[in-house]
Amino acid sequence: MIEVEEEERPRALLAGASRRWVRLLPWAVAFVLCVALLPTTIVVLTADYGLNGGVAAGLAVAQAAPLLLAVVRPLQAWYVVFTADVAGSLLLLTADFQERLLWPFPPMGIVGYVGLCVALGLREPRRTLLLVWLATAGANVALGFAAPHTFSAKNLLLTILGGVALLLGGVLRERYEVQRRLVEQETISEAERSRRTLLEERARIARELHDVVAHHMSVITVQADTAEYRLGTLPQHVREEFTSIAATARESLGEMRRLLGVLRNEEARGELMPQPGLAQIGQLVEATARARGPVEFTPCDVEVPEAVGLSAYRIAQEALANVVRHAPGARTQVSLSVTEPDPEQGARLTLLVVNGPPPEPPDEPLEASSTGHGLVGMRERVRIIGGTLDTGPLPDGGFRVAAQLPLTERDLT
Structure with a gap:
């Protein structure tokens, strides 16, 4: 009362x-x-x-x-x-x-x-x-x-x-x-815009991960189907086991495609091509350097799961795109490294994109209709694969993006 x-x-x-x-x-x-x-x-x-x-x-x-x-x-x-x-x-x-x-x-x-x-x-x-x-x-x-x-x-x-x-x-x-x-x-419109951006980024990530998982499932199916021809004479129970594995993998692949099929549309067919990974980050850096200014790249030769490589590439792509939009001509450093093994988290792949202030303030923004939610996609990608993301401005007027991603399939789970 x-x-x-x-x-x-x-x-x-x-x-x-x-x-x-x-x-x-x-x-x-x-x-x-x-x-x-x-x-x-x-x-x-x-x-x-x-x-x-x-x-x-x-x-x-x-x-x-x-x-x-x-x-x-x-x-x-x-x-x-x-x-x-x-x-x-x-x-x-x-x-x-x-x-x-x-x-x-x-x-x-x-x-x-x-x-x-x-x-x-x-x-x-x-x-x-x-x-x-x-x-x-x-x-x-x-x-x-x-x-x-x-x-x-x-x-x-x-x-x-x-x-x-x-x-x-x-x-x-x-x-x-x-x-x-x-x-x-x-306020409601801004919240709805952020939510829509997050959902769109999740859908895009799901489509890309679908391609990665579909590739692995297809490999399992093919290997199981051809095992009896590649391995010579096999006992009947082993042949039946491989047949069961192939059937299960094929069924799982079909179920996954039906569940995620709603995320694909006619315009998304280009995403059926092989997804980029760590090896393509160097090409991305070269393209950015030719277009907008000096970019230094420190590569790292390490094997990572496809989902991690794809996420690292997309984060680097978004970070460099932000440099082009907001600090054209700024000196930028992109580096890949492996941190020391951590007792709790294990070894991690560290992606670092740091840019300084632009030499001259841009006369006008390159994208007048930019939503400003690029960081939302980065955080969502990192969260899905169990990594961490640290972003923020620097005292000299630059900006820093640091992502730590798991190195092994075990860490992804």
Whole structure:
């Protein structure tokens, strides 16, 4: 029950603002109005309008004090202030005041009521604001029939200024709501874009791994099918064992192709070619050096699983593409090395791509529509094969990409 009550507790005006001074502004304005109008109303009602001091004090409290409540509950404050203003107008009919003075609502009441209308506009919906203005206009016109002096346009000042204040507050509230929804939509769109990029990269990885696994399964099938011809005379039970292995491998390959077939489309047929690995990173470096600047490459002659070689190639490809996009002409170092065996993780293949700052800031980005999610694909590749990735800017303005990948099939599992 306590939690429900806390959720239903109304928030102060502008409580959702990011800056503290904006959140405190409604309280400051309400306090200043209350402190300024309270004594002023008493003095003016007694000295100028000739109202009794006790009655004037009561009206002043009823008209000014609710302005503090308006910061949290403006509609409830309006009920009190509106009733007090109408009652004050009726009480002024019993006093003898000059025709030049405003009636039915003195200047102090108009100032407080306009401030209250701004608070209403910032909190209440259009229908409520319209009803408030109609009530104000109706009371103003009805009191005009009992005017002790000539009723003119200046006597409608509360209706006019109150309507303007309600309109201003409503416009500000709706503008804030539009901006808030726009920010929320941009946040949702960015999250959805990141999710879509991740899913696309997973699909691409799955297609590539499918080619790798399909190759191995095909080799198993062929070797099992041809074993009896390559190995000479085999016992019947051994021949049946090889036949069973070939059938199982063929069935598994078919199931895998059916499961991953949805990831292939007509445009993906080019991916059926052999996938690149560590041996092709040197060619990638040479192509980048010819296109955009000096690139140093330190190779490493080591045997790795195809999935690891493919991931290393794709990470290097994305890292060099980022250098071309964001730091054209920057000196870049690409190195492959094997770390010392670790008791927990074992030996690891380390891929390091480090670039310095660009010689000159590019006049314009090479890809204006870049999504900026290239690192998402790197992290996903590394995560799938059980490696680690470390990326980040360098003090000199460059950037560093360091990936550690498992060396053996055992580490992949």
